[in-house]
Amino acid sequence: MGNDTGAALRRILVVKRDKLGDMLLTTPLIAHLKQALPQAEICVLASEYCGWVVRDDPEVARLWTYPRLRWSSLARPGEVLRHWRALRAVRAAKFDVAIAAGGEHSARAVRKALSAHAVRTIAYAPRDHAYGARLTDPVDPPAGGHEMDRMLALAAPLGLRPPEAPIAPRFTLPREAAAFAERWLAEHGLQRGGYVVLGLGARKRVRQPSTEQVLRWAARWRDEHGLATVFMWTPGSGSPLYPGDDEVAATVLAAGRADIHAFRGPILEALGLIWSAAASVFPDSGLMHFAAASPGGVVGLFAGSPSWPEQWAPRGPRAFWLLAPQSVPEMPDAALFEKLEPLLTAGSSPATAAAR
Numbered sequence: 001m002g003n004d005t006g007a008a009l010r011r012i013l014v015v016k017r018d019k020l021g022d023m024l025l026t027t028p029l030i031a032h033l034k035q036a037l038p039q040a041e042i043c044v045l046a047s048e049y050c051g052w053v054v055r056d057d058p059e060v061a062r063l064w065t066y067p068r069l070r071w072s073s074l075a076r077p078g079e080v081l082r083h084w085r086a087l088r089a090v091r092a093a094k095f096d097v098a099i100a101a102g103g104e105h106s107a108r109a110v111r112k113a114l115s116a117h118a119v120r121t122i123a124y125a126p127r128d129h130a131y132g133a134r135l136t137d138p139v140d141p142p143a144g145g146h147e148m149d150r151m152l153a154l155a156a157p158l159g160l161r162p163p164e165a166p167i168a169p170r171f172t173l174p175r176e177a178a179a180f181a182e183r184w185l186a187e188h189g190l191q192r193g194g195y196v197v198l199g200l201g202a203r204k205r206v207r208q209p210s211t212e213q214v215l216r217w218a219a220r221w222r223d224e225h226g227l228a229t230v231f232m233w234t235p236g237s238g239s240p241l242y243p244g245d246d247e248v249a250a251t252v253l254a255a256g257r258a259d260i261h262a263f264r265g266p267i268l269e270a271l272g273l274i275w276s277a278a279a280s281v282f283p284d285s286g287l288m289h290f291a292a293a294s295p296g297g298v299v300g301l302f303a304g305s306p307s308w309p310e311q312w313a314p315r316g317p318r319a320f321w322l323l324a325p326q327s328v329p330e331m332p333d334a335a336l337f338e339k340l341e342p343l344l345t346a347g348s349s350p351a352t353a354a355a356r
Contacts, residue, residue: 009040009158013095015113016046017068018102020267021286023050024293025148025315026101027057028167032152034059036160045090045116056172064090091117097158100124103150103311105141122157124150147311168316171293173275174268181272188261192276193296195228195261196221196344200245201285206304206327208283211251214260216333217281222259225344229260230273232287279343281336283328284312292319299339303328318343 012033016026023046033042041061044054051065066086067079100106100113100123110123114134125131125138137157142150148169152162185191198217200208209217218229231252233245246264253262263273271290274280279296282288283303291298297318302309304327313321320339324331 009037009096011041011043011093011095011097012037013090013093013098013113013116013118014042014044014101015098015109015116016044016050016101017106017109017112018050019286020050020053021289021312022102022147023053024169024171024286024289026151027054027059027169027171028148028163028315029099029101029151029155030054030057030059031167031170032155032160032163033158035163036155037158043093043095045086045112053171056174057170058172062093087115091115094118096120097122099154101151101154103142103145103147105129110135120157122154124154144310146313146315148315168319169289169293171271171290173271177268177272178275179272180269181276184263184269184273185276190228190230190261193278194226195230195277196340197230197232197274197277197280197282197291199231199280199282199285199287200233200248201282201287204304205248206329207301208245208248208328209281209301210329211248211255213329213331213333214252215255215257217336218257218260220333220337221340221344225278227278227344230263230277231260232263232270232273235264279318279340281340284309288314292316297343299336299343301328301331301336303331 014026014030016023030042042059043062044060045064047068048065049068051063054060055063064086066083095116095118097120098113098116098118100109102109102124105124105126110125110131113121113123120136121134122137122139123135124141125135129135129138139154139157198214221227233249270287274291275294277296280291280298282291282298283301288298288300292314293316298314300314300321302321303324309321309323322331322335322339
């Protein structure tokens with residue numbers, strides 16, 4: 001693509017309707033677009049569930065969010081009205097390009113991007129798609145690769161090559177989350193950088209550490225590094241798909257360990273604690289991806305079949321991962337400590353350094 005075409009791109013819309021971790025993995029695409037096309041406004045249309053992730057992203061010129069509509073939304077006309085207003089505002093902005101940001105073909109994502117009525121729409125779609133001429137730039141769905149790289153490849157129809165230097169996902173911690181962490185840590189006698197966050201955060205037991213592992217791991221970094229443990233788990237949503245981890249967490253709490261501090265709460269508050277940790281350990285989950293973007297970094301745990309670290313491994317300068325063939329409870333402790341040690345070494349963690 002020549003400079004004239006690049007100069008003509010004044011407004012680009014990134015459309016995202018997925019989960020929290022997926023939204024975070026979209027931030028390298030946003031940064032890449034802004035770096036390559038500095039004259040362009042990069043805006044985002046996302047669901048209210050995940051749009052807040054880029055609320056404070058300096059590369060995002062404008063964010064529109066909409067409620068995810070379900071059949072139950074018909075009984076809540078306010079949701080339908082907010083959804084309609086967001087789309088109306090996006091169409092009025094008259095975008096040059098709309099990108100359905102996702103690592104594979106999604107009919108819902110394509111339709112959402114097409115609803116922006118941009119001059120051009122870029123999306124993964126099969127060659128025999130039924131979207132017609134409105135989908136001006138269909139891209140063949142990828143056969144492999146990391147989710148973040150798949151989304152970066154959606155910039156190719158604009159003539160943009162992949163970034164020369166790696167771009168890591170990033171997140172700006174809201175002030176209210178940092179303020180909560182400061183209060184919570186003071187109440188529990190903890191200091192910034194003085195603990196490891198250890199989370200359950202996976203929907204399948206084979207991907208979660210066992211009670212015995214949690215107790216052994218917490219004792220190891222307590223005895224060798226003088227670090228406490230903030231044990232974090234998901235309350236659950238009432239949905240069979242997201243049952244929460246209260247039952248699993250109860251067995252850890254029953255041990256009554258003074259060095260293990262329980263946290264069960266909203267995601268923003270959880271992020272505040274993650275951002276002040278020396279490091280984090282999480283199974284494959286949205287919180288794992290956020291922890292990879294935090295100052296302390298993360299070791300991500302993958303296990304079972306299917307498990308796709310090649311597509312969903314945490315990305316970032318302080319991000320590591322492990323894959324257990326069958327289940328995390330079968331993972332040797334030494335494998336975790338080998339990955340975690342660089343994050344806990346004195347002076348290596350920005351969070352730890354700031355606390356000293």
